[in-house]
Amino acid sequence: MTVSSSPPLVSVVVPLYNKAEHVARALGSVLTQTFQDFEILVVDDGSTDGGATVVEGFVDPRIRLIRQANAGVSVARNNGVDAARASLIAFLDADDAYRPDFLENALTLRARYPAAGGFAMNYEVIDQAGLGRPGVPHTAEPTLLLDPATYFRIGKFGSPVFSSSVVVDRAVLERAGGFPAGVRLGEDIDTWLRICFIAPIAFDRRLGGIYFLDAGNRAVTTNPPPERYVFFDTIDRWVAGQPPLSREVLADINEFKNFFSLIYARFQIRWGVPSEGRRALINCHTRDFALGKWKWLLASLLPQRWQHAIGHIKQGIRS
Numbered sequence: 396m397t398v399s400s401s402p403p404l405v406s407v408v409v410p411l412y413n414k415a416e417h418v419a420r421a422l423g424s425v426l427t428q429t430f431q432d433f434e435i436l437v438v439d440d441g442s443t444d445g446g447a448t449v450v451e452g453f454v455d456p457r458i459r460l461i462r463q464a465n466a467g468v469s470v471a472r473n474n475g476v477d478a479a480r481a482s483l484i485a486f487l488d489a490d491d492a493y494r495p496d497f498l499e500n501a502l503t504l505r506a507r508y509p510a511a512g513g514f515a516m517n518y519e520v521i522d523q524a525g526l527g528r529p530g531v532p533h534t535a536e537p538t539l540l541l542d543p544a545t546y547f548r549i550g551k552f553g554s555p556v557f558s559s560s561v562v563v564d565r566a567v568l569e570r571a572g573g574f575p576a577g578v579r580l581g582e583d584i585d586t587w588l589r590i591c592f593i594a595p596i597a598f599d600r601r602l603g604g605i606y607f608l609d610a611g612n613r614a615v616t617t618n619p620p621p622e623r624y625v626f627f628d629t630i631d632r633w634v635a636g637q638p639p640l641s642r643e644v645l646a647d648i649n650e651f652k653n654f655f656s657l658i659y660a661r662f663q664i665r666w667g668v669p670s671e672g673r674r675a676l677i678n679c680h681t682r683d684f685a686l687g688k689w690k691w692l693l694a695s696l697l698p699q700r701w702q703h704a705i706g707h708i709k710q711g712i713r714s
Contacts, residue, residue: 403457405433405498405562407485408475410468412439414489415446417607422453424492424605430499433457433485436475441465446489469574469582476573482565490607491559494519497603501562504597508540512567512594513587515541516603518560523609529602531555540595543633546588547647549598551654551683556587556596560604567594578625579618581655585626592633619667620659622675627652646682653681657688664695 407425411418418437425435435458439447450460461478463471476484485501487493497516504514518530533552539545541555549555571589575582590596630648634640640648656679663672673695676688 402480402482403432403434404481404502405430405483405485406475406479406481407433407435407487408472408479409435409437409487409489410440410471410475411437411442411446411450411489412465412468412471413442413444413446415442415444415449417490418446418449419452420492421487421489422450422458424495425487426453426455427495428493428498429496430502433498434459434480436461436478437489438463438471438475440468440471467577467579469576469578473573473576476565476568479565483562484565484568485562487559487604492605492607493559494603494605497560498562500599500601500603504538504599505562507538508595508597510594511540511564511597512571512590513556513561513563513596515556515561515587515596515598517555517598517600518557518604518606519602520606521608529600530557530560530606531598531600534598534600536600538597538599541591541598542595543588543591544644544647546591546596547644547651551647551650553654554584554587555598556584557604557606558583559606561587561596563590564594575625580620581624581626584624585629588626588629588633620655620662622656622659624655627655650681650683653679653684657681657684657691661691664691669695 409421422435425433437450437458438461441464447460447462450458461474463474472486485498501514501516505511519527520530521527530553531549534549541549546555567590571586571593574586578585587596634648656675660672660675660679663669663675673692676692679688681688
């Protein structure tokens with residue numbers, strides 16, 4: 396196969412850091428797409444496990460390998476966008492995968508919503524037992540436009556936009572400022588929000604990407620969750636610049652933040668300092684997650700070794 400002299404319609408940016416075990420699966424899921432007018436830019440972020448060598452083993456000329464000193468996933472994605480030839484950018488983490496019709500369906504979504512700044516498909520979460528569930532189960536609409544109000548309504552149960560199941564307009568992404576360098580958790584959500592504040596993101600509830608929970612070296616497993624994510628400040632700046640918002644939207648924004656605050660509290664209770672987790676829970680004023688809040692407040696009174704044992708039992712039951 397030869398590379399066309401004209402730019403492809405889509406550039407797929409794959410940040411790679413120590414994912415040698417998974418990157419072939421990721422690249423294979425792109426190469427077997429029903430839509431084939433793409434290029435793949437793998438940005439090796441200073442890997443030390445031979446992942447770049449795996450990439451070099453692919454002979455498809457649409458794959459380009461870019462090397463950089465370790466600078467984090469945001470810089471890797473930004474460098475991939477800078478090198479891209481297409482006006483549409485898709486992202487795929489090296490330990491995730493696309494379903495075969497992801498790009499085709501995302502482009503169909505773009506044709507339906509040409510003014511949108513991004514085109515997101517739902518995604519499948521595969522747990523350690525190999526069982527799958529939709530990442531966004533809380534929307535009845537087959538497709539919808541995610542403006543800020545809709546994003547926060549759906550996103551308070553988890554972000555409806557997933558890094559390995561979205562295509563964005565390059566010009567809108569650049570206008571939003573790209574990905575925030577140096578941020579190790581929540582950098583993707585911060586970016587989708589800044590895009591959403593410029594132009595709506597079209598969302599299709601059909602599955603497009605696959606998120607594997609058993610993949611090693613994930614950011615969520617190697618970095619403890621912060622008490623305050625970078626996108627909290629992004630949201631606060633946006634709210635401050637708007638006309639007065641409705642009580643419903645403000646409540647959804649508060650619960651969106653609470654979703655992530657509870658993640659921090661649960662981590663502290665199970666793996667960190669339980670008293671810190673209790674403090675975070677007490678300061679979390681939530682309606683939608685009140686039951687979980689009180690459950691974890693009670694759990695925080697148990698010894699951590701009991702917490703770990705209960706967690707293993709629950710995982711065994713799910714398996």
